[in-house]
Amino acid sequence: MTWIKPSFLWMMYRCGWATKEGQETVLAVEITREGFAWALRHACLSHYVRGFHPDQAAWKRQLRRSPARVQWDPERDLRLAPLPYRSLQLGLAGEASARYADEWTVSLRDVTPLAHEMHALVREGDLDAAARLMPEERPYPAGAELLGHLVP
Template identity: 35%
Template sequence: MELELVANVMELPFKTEFYKTLQMHWPTNGKVILHSSNINVTDDTIILYQAYNSSIAEYAVAHQTFSNCKDFSTNRMTWLKPNFCWMMYRSGWATKPNQERILAITMKKVHFNEILMKSVSTSKREIAANSEGKGNQSAVVDVRLQWDPDHDPFGGKLERRAIQIGIRGKALDIFLTQQILSICDITDFVREQSKNVESERLDFLCVPAECVYTIDDELLRNHIKLD
């Protein structure tokens, strides 16, 4: 099978599937977290995507951490994205400056949920920042949550919303030193599949086999306003 060859030759951390096959099973609207798990670990993991320049990416893969990388800034917010197509939209399929390398980062779902529970939505931060006496409070938020329009492989907006989580400060330190299980460079896979997008051959486009991320904790679901 072509899908098995893609996964085996490139040693990907996730299963792959045809985009058009997955598309039939994904919700078309609402706030939805699409994700895949690491096939080399257990099904209690979630893969998050980030895009970097070659210097940071090579260090991160070689050392399996971003800590002590001279080009990685711990003073700015780092954004985590579980949705592959949203990452492709954001990075232009690994073509935008300083986003030429795509990393798949594995962490446990329980830690991902802990980050979500600590999050403050961008809209709440904006309200706080514009409220008298609350500007300083909004400035110390370590976990920021955004629901943005999801995008198809060509970059077109969809009705469905995709999540991205920004972390900094203590949350970033914990993520870097305690929560990362593995870091894999999937840039070759991205560039190979981008050829199918460029030639408009979606029938051949393979992506991570993402499904809807389920959260049983009603308090957490309500906190992030998950549909």
């Protein structure tokens, strides 16, 4: 499974500012809006939620059929501490993974040097300078038609 992590700081948390073994390179992958929307429409939650899913068996059937899955993880601040709201993580497998590689990917950019520069500033306590380097992130304009089945 390939995971799309739209939050830069959540990715920095996951890879330890590009220092964790096997995660020393961080790529920013630009994909089409159409591809992202397709993945959301064909996704299910990565975990069972009582009261949201009819029952655990129905959720398991949906999980097996879905080429994408969503989990909501705490967003992170510059010190990588959890914030009181969550960011979407989108897992792709099967058909979704193939579409991601063959159709949706627009560009790849190595952001490892940016991760290292920002990490150095955070370690020095210069959070303002680190914040100025943050890639622009905007809320994704998705309504209930894309996210209703993914937000418990």
